[in-house]
Amino acid sequence: MKYAITGSTGGFGSAAVDHLIGKGIDPSDITALARSAEKAAGLKTRGVDVRIADYGDRVSLLEALEGVDRVLLVSGSEVGKRFEQHSNVIEAAKSTGVKFLVYTSLTRADISENPLAPEHKQTEEALKESGINYAIVRNNWYLENYLADVQYAARTGVLATATADGRVASALRSEYAEAAVNVLTGEDHRGKTLELSGKPWTFNDLAASAASVYGNQINYTPVSGDERKAGLLDAGMDEGSAGFYTLLDESIARGSLDIESTDLKELLGREPAELTEALKALK
Numbered sequence: 001m002k003y004a005i006t007g008s009t010g011g012f013g014s015a016a017v018d019h020l021i022g023k024g025i026d027p028s029d030i031t032a033l034a035r036s037a038e039k040a041a042g043l044k045t046r047g048v049d050v051r052i053a054d055y056g057d058r059v060s061l062l063e064a065l066e067g068v069d070r071v072l073l074v075s076g077s078e079v080g081k082r083f084e085q086h087s088n089v090i091e092a093a094k095s096t097g098v099k100f101l102v103y104t105s106l107t108r109a110d111i112s113e114n115p116l117a118p119e120h121k122q123t124e125e126a127l128k129e130s131g132i133n134y135a136i137v138r139n140n141w142y143l144e145n146y147l148a149d150v151q152y153a154a155r156t157g158v159l160a161t162a163t164a165d166g167r168v169a170s171a172l173r174s175e176y177a178e179a180a181v182n183v184l185t186g187e188d189h190r191g192k193t194l195e196l197s198g199k200p201w202t203f204n205d206l207a208a209s210a211a212s213v214y215g216n217q218i219n220y221t222p223v224s225g226d227e228r229k230a231g232l233l234d235a236g237m238d239e240g241s242a243g244f245y246t247l248l249d250e251s252i253a254r255g256s257l258d259i260e261s262t263d264l265k266e267l268l269g270r271e272p273a274e275l276t277e278a279l280k281a282l283k
């Protein structure tokens, strides 16, 4: 069985390769798609079959997926271009006879008001229409997304977001990657859409857990969207990004990442790390 992982030089893709090897898959049966040979050099050294491909280059994708049975399509990082890029991978997978494709989507992508959801929704639809056997793993937020905020809060004592009392059912990126690999290598998830998430927490919970891990007093201060944006601009962020992160906060306030699901626990065969433990692991 030949497996391919896209985005193999990123945090998720490289963790997925690690988990495949950890499950006993021979590195030579793992094809790592990368757009930079330099970044993929470490994977090559480990015996992984590195193939250079860019999501925007259909010919490179066709060559990279030749002989591959199963693909983990890790969503791309170029927001706004991703639907076309993902479609290119799906079309190449169809042309080369891939038998199973797992796509990393986003929590409730079909109905979410999260500004990142539309490209995921479109990709899910394209995958379903492609006729390829598929599974969709909808990842909730990585806890890693909050590491910089938590470290800043540990220095200043203040965690200020426009998320109000919205909850986030995050987990660690490596946990999502492990779960995705279990779907990829298993036989039980064809045609399924799985909602991968940890236990939901509030930003008060995040402040309390961060305080216990970093040993400082930290208070959660809910701020308005305008205040959040001004804070991000003050911290040096550009206008577009500050507006975007504020929209994300506001969607969280309205519950876009608040979900209770046991899918991640079942795929891991254990509870995902609890918030304080997970923050300790990232420290």
Ligand SMILES: NC(=O)c1ccc[n+]([C@@H]2O[C@H](COP(=O)([O-])OP(=O)(O)OC[C@H]3O[C@@H](n4cnc5c(N)ncnc54)[C@H](OP(=O)(O)O)[C@@H]3O)[C@@H](O)[C@H]2O)c1
Binding pocket: 006, 007, 008, 009, 010, 011, 012, 013, 034, 035, 036, 039, 053, 054, 055, 056, 074, 075, 076, 077, 078, 085, 104, 139, 140, 141, 142, 143, 145, 173
């Ligand atoms: N749920 C969440 O909280 C959350 C958070 C962040 C991201 N995400 C999503 O999950 C994905 C994986 O996360 P991550 O942490 O692994 O992100 P990451 O570290 O930024 O990795 C993104 C990967 O995609 C590759 N890539 C980007 N554009 C490409 C292109 N045009 N052609 C080929 N490869 C391309 C990158 O290659 P290079 O190494 O060459 O740049 C890298 O390997 C992200 O791309 C994003 O869609 C989800």
